[in-house]
Amino acid sequence: MDNDYVIRSSLQCAQYIAPNTWAYMGVRRVLVNERTRYQHVLIVELEDFGKALFLDGILQSAQLDEYIYHESLVHPAMVTHGNPTRVLILGTGEGAALREVVKYSGVNEVVTVDIDYELIKYVKEYLREFHVDSFRDPRVREVYQDAVDYVKGAVSTGERFDVVIMDLTDPYGPEVGARVYSMDVINGIHRLLSDNGVFVVQAGSSFLFPKEYNAVYDMVKLTFPIVTEYQVWVPSFMYAESFIMASKRVNPASLTSDYVDAVLRANGVKTRFYNGKVHVALMTLGSYRR
Numbered sequence: 223m224d225n226d227y228v229i230r231s232s233l234q235c236a237q238y239i240a241p242n243t244w245a246y247m248g249v250r251r252v253l254v255n256e257r258t259r260y261q262h263v264l265i266v267e268l269e270d271f272g273k274a275l276f277l278d279g280i281l282q283s284a285q286l287d288e289y290i291y292h293e294s295l296v297h298p299a300m301v302t303h304g305n306p307t308r309v310l311i312l313g314t315g316e317g318a319a320l321r322e323v324v325k326y327s328g329v330n331e332v333v334t335v336d337i338d339y340e341l342i343k344y345v346k347e348y349l350r351e352f353h354v355d356s357f358r359d360p361r362v363r364e365v366y367q368d369a370v371d372y373v374k375g376a377v378s379t380g381e382r383f384d385v386v387i388m389d390l391t392d393p394y395g396p397e398v399g400a401r402v403y404s405m406d407v408i409n410g411i412h413r414l415l416s417d418n419g420v421f422v423v424q425a426g427s428s429f430l431f432p433k434e435y436n437a438v439y440d441m442v443k444l445t446f447p448i449v450t451e452y453q454v455w456v457p458s459f460m461y462a463e464s465f466i467m468a469s470k471r472v473n474p475a476s477l478t479s480d481y482v483d484a485v486l487r488a489n490g491v492k493t494r495f496y497n498g499k500v501h502v503a504l505m506t507l508g509s510y511r512r
Contacts, residue, residue: 235266237281237460240430245460247271253348258340265348271458273349275316277341277391284458285351288318291424291463293496294454296322298504299385299422299467301485302474306384310376310414311335312369312402313390314342317353323387324359326489332362333383339366369402373410385420386411392426393434408441418471421446428453428464428511435464442468450474451511452504475505 237245248269256263264276272285283291296319300306307330309323314336323332336342342364346357356362365372369390388411393403403423411421423442428435428451443449446468453462467474479498486493 235264235268235276236279237458238279239460247274254344256340256344258338260338261341263341263344265344268458273351274458275345275349280391281458282391283316283318283352283456287457288316288352289494290454291456291459292318292322293493294452294463294504295319295389295422295424295465296387297486297491297493297496298452298465298474298501299387299420300326300489301482301501302467302469302472302477303384303418303420304472304485306420307331308383308416309333310383310386312372312386312388314345314364315389316345316349317342317356319387319389320362321353321356323385324356324361325491328489329361332359333365334362335365335367335369335372337366337368342366370404370407373407373414377410377413381414382416383414383419384416385422386414388421388423390424392424392431393438403438403441405441405444408445412445412468412470415470418469420467420469420472420474422465422467425464425466427461430461439466442466446470448473450505451507453507453511454504474501477501 233249234246235249237247239245250267250269252266254263254265261278266274268274268284274284275282305328307328309329309332311319311334314334320332320334323329390402415421425435425438439451448469450467451464453464455462479502482498482501
């Protein structure tokens with residue numbers, strides 16, 4: 223998107239909601255306003271939502287409420303597996319998904335994959351509140367490579383992961399991320415997963431962009447035996463973010479509140495939003511998505 227749409231003035235930036243809908247947000251200061259080899263990166267401090275990351279004009283997350291998004295992305299998949307030891311994150315982003323994964327004491331290795339080294343350099347410097355230095359965890363291995371190429375290479379070398387988290391830009395967003403939403407990649411992820419592996423992908427808004435969302439959902443449905451969709455309201459996004467979770471064995475909708483809380487306790491995981499009751503609530507969608 224044209225950068226003129228992102229920064230209207232020195233005091234405002236725009237949150238893209240739909241093709242003809244924008245929300246303007248007060249800006250306290252601009253921290254980064256640069257174009258990398260792959261995308262435009264804007265890191266600002268918003269008046270109401272704290273620090274925020276925009277990529278090609280689309281808000282990725284904001285400091286005040288990012289934990290709602292990232293906990294909802296990571297923990298349902300981790301808990302559905304129950305005892306993941308090796309995790310793959312496609313799309314390193316703010317490092318907040320990584321922050322949530324390394325909370326699990328049973329995890330031995332986390333591989334993060336991102337094509338944009340410059341972006342992650344800015345993230346490490348300016349968004350420490352998001353990643354809380356999780357990159358320094360000795361269990362973390364950073365890979366700077368196109369996600370499509372990484373998945374293809376990992377399949378060819380027989381890599382295996384218990385959980386794969388795809389936290390890229392929206393399927394209707396910047397081209398750098400959109401091209402990863404393909405049957406080849408979804409099939410590759412299925413092959414990368416262990417026998418009881420779990421895959422989760424953020425897929426934008428099923429309400430505002432049903433065509434693009436359903437295209438991703440249908441690809442996952444063709445590949446995995448168990449597919450569950452869920453969503454959570456993110457105030458700074460100003461819409462409900464949709465997620466698609468796929469599993470080889472366990473249906474996340476079958477997990478009880480007590481079981482979820484027990485898994486979190488066993489792994490020493492503390493959260494601000496996600497818990498057993500929230501998990502059960504997330505698995506319940508309105509009739510229009512059933």
